[in-house]
Structures are given as C-alpha cells and as structure tokens.
Amino acid sequence: MTDYRKRMFRGAKIEDCIRDFIDMESCALEQIRNDETEFVLFSKGMHTAYQFVVNRMVRDFEYNKEELKLKQKLSELEKMYRRLAETNLEQSKQDLFQTVEQSYYDVDVPEDALEELKELSPDYQKGMFEGMSFAYEDVANYISIIISNVENINDKSVNQLISLISSNNFVNKEIDLDEESKTYKSGFASGAKAGFKLTVVELKERFSVHV
Secondary structure (H helix, E strand, C coil): CCHHHHHHHCCHHHHHHHHHHHHHHHHHHHHHHHCCCCHHHHHHHHHHHHHHHHHHHHHHCCCCHHHHHHHHHHHHHHHHHHHHHHHHHHHCCCCHHHHHHCCCCHHHCCHHHHHHHHHCCHHHHHHHHHHHHHHHHHHHHHHHHHHHHCCCCCHHHHHHHHHHHHCCCCCCCCCCCCHHHCCHHHHHHHHHHHHHHHHHHHHHHHCCCCC
C-alpha cells in the first residue's frame, strides 16, 4: 500500500475496524471450540477469513495486533472505571444502611455488619464513596493518558500504570479508624485508598501481572 493511502486511511476508524475483525476472529474461534455440529467447518472458514483480514490490515497499516488488543482492554477498563466513579458518586448521596436494608441481599448481611453500617456517620459515608469515586476517576485518567500518549503500548505500559497507581499518596496513607475520627475527611481517605488498591488488584488479574 502506498504511503499516501496509509496517510489517508490510518487513524481511529482503521483501528476500530481492525478491532472489530479481531473480535469476530475470536468469536469464530470460540464457536469452533464449542460447536459440535456441521457448523464447525463454517466457523473454521470464517475464522480463517477474519484472521487473514486482520493480518493483512495490520501489515498494510503497520499496526501491532497485540498492541491493539492491549489498547482495547485498557479502553474498556477506562470506561468501566468512569462508570464506577459515577456509581460511587451517586451512592455518596444515599444512606448506605438504607440501601443495603432495601436490597434483595439484606438477608445475607450479618446483623453485626448491619449495625456497623447503621452507626456510620453520614459525613463518613459521603466521604468514603466520594473518595472511591475520586480514585476510579483518577485511574481512568491515568489510562486515558497512556492510551493517548504512549506510542507502543505493551506489558511495560501496564506495569508503569500499576506503579503509578500504587505510588499515589492515598495508597500508603495511614488512616485513623477510631470512632471519633470517622469524619468526611477520613472517609474520603479510606475510600480513595480502597479504590486505588482495588484497581491495582483488578489490573494485575486482567493482565496477569505478577509483582
């Protein structure tokens, strides 16, 4: 393919197109593994066709297939963390005890845990959920920066992301959990710390990182 055509077609739309074909290739492979009917041959043919298209587009437009998959996973995580940020922000406006009490799962919550929830001050609860929302939004921003600015996204990029999150001040912050200290500020710190730590666990599991 000529340099002119590469410049004309290269960009987000091509990446989206390649991702779609990668998804279809994976879907066809899954059908091959699970289907025991005469459609297996059809699925094999489709898998081969999708694989050919992906490889051809990756080669012609000089993309890295594994990098695209990694970039897609990070994009999905960014969206997920932004949704979690919104969810926790909404929860900060509601009483946690009432939310649990009115849920279908309240019977599974131990009585002593319900009592603890009941005794949590509104300010502490508000701070806790806003802290978690802050953490998830921050991580989503970290991911967005990597996607936008790192030229070659690879395992090293994921490790850098995990290190960046792990080095956040809230992660290593000592929190006083005495009853008298359960203020909005301590709730925010607890929520942020939990949020950042949960994202680290999630990233390590998603990308099979062992550190």
